[in-house]
Amino acid sequence: MSFPLYEKDQKTLSKLQNLRFFPLAVTGGKGSYVTAEDGRKLLDLSASWGAASLGHGHPAYVAAITAAASNPAGASILSAASAPAIRLGERLLALTAGAGERRVWLGHSGSDANETVARAVVAATGRRRLMSFTGAYHGGTAGSMAVSGHSAQEGSDKADGLTLVPFPDPYRPFADDPSGAALLDQIEELLAGPCPGEETAAFFIEPIQSDGGLIVPPPGFFKRLAEICARYGILTVSDEVKVGMGRTGRLHCYMHEDFTPDIVVCGKGLGGGVPISAVIGPARILDFAVCFSMQTLHGNAICCGAAHAVLDTIENEKLIDNAATIGARLLSSLEALKEKHAEIGEVRGRGLAIGVELVTDRATKEPAKELAAKVVYRAFELGLVVYYVGMNSNVLELTPPLTLSAAEADEAVAIISQAISDAAAGRVDDAKLKGFEGW
């Protein structure tokens, strides 16, 4: 097969921003499907890494962006307040639990949002230490990589005062304790000793660790971690960029963990496919200084219009319930595939944030990195867009549009099953993967 448009991409656009798994060049999209250069309609189980929360070309979304573009309330909130931005801030404050005087910072991406938090908590509290988890992906800018722990960013500069700790993964548990209790003890020891809690400004968490492997923490872990942080006055930061905005069957993913974070970071799905992010947190942090974290188009009126359409549609079309219902359907169908495919080590997730971990041996749990690369390539050939994540690059990540239907979920499972069978049977030539290094 030939992919002329994809080849043009490779001769035109920078590879600095490539994370490629197969030769997909998209020319359009509608609903849960994207159109490939050969005209095929591919079922989009990624939704552009979770950003296209309403799918592609949703009428309410198109109408909102068109209206905002036809009478824009400026293009920036740096030096003029903007009605749609103010209203978005009010809505996010109303939708996000929290105590005391709070503010909302509006940005372009998860990266600039997390970078802003990492800088502001240190500057505002005078505490120079930060904590986050191995495997965490908080962004692709210097300041957000500085608080991340993902293997794909090995070698990037880390924040001076950063301490990384293992993420609680019941499938590959720290100290062989799937409950997470041993890990919490380890964290307590760190905060009482080498990483003094009194010097620590914030603890960055993902309520489901996504790029690290779509890992659902053990019950009660984050509630207990939040109690430990509160004892030291450490701010908890819930990075909801990928798993928030209704994706897991609750508006915010932290709501599954029975605790309220001090700071909440939203992105990706908030904009439905246009760049907008938000940080909701204490005024003592987010009003700490002026001219501290600003980019020209922050709070852009068109992007705010998109975000309003996302929030409206999530409510009007009951998309949180849909994520829970269709997610449960997907989860149980994928779990049932374990009968047929010994390569599936574990299926896990909440709502429409699902991971399928592939292994070469269920007993040893040896990660099946090569197989994962072939499965996603074969899925592409069969009509499905799905990528892999994980510190071992072996976890299929399903983050489809929140509008996904039951029939589309069933179609996805059938293609995943066929792709695993074909890849495991050697029907994907190694040569096809050349140039598609993935992570």
Ligand SMILES: Cc1ncc(COP(=O)(O)O)c(/C=N/[C@@H]2CCCCNC2=O)c1O
């Ligand atoms: C939990 C979480 N927090 C922050 C980010 C960074 O968001 P941006 O890529 O919008 O800057 C991300 C972005 N994740 C990456 C984006 C790069 C490609 C790999 N897949 C992702 O979802 C994220 O998952």
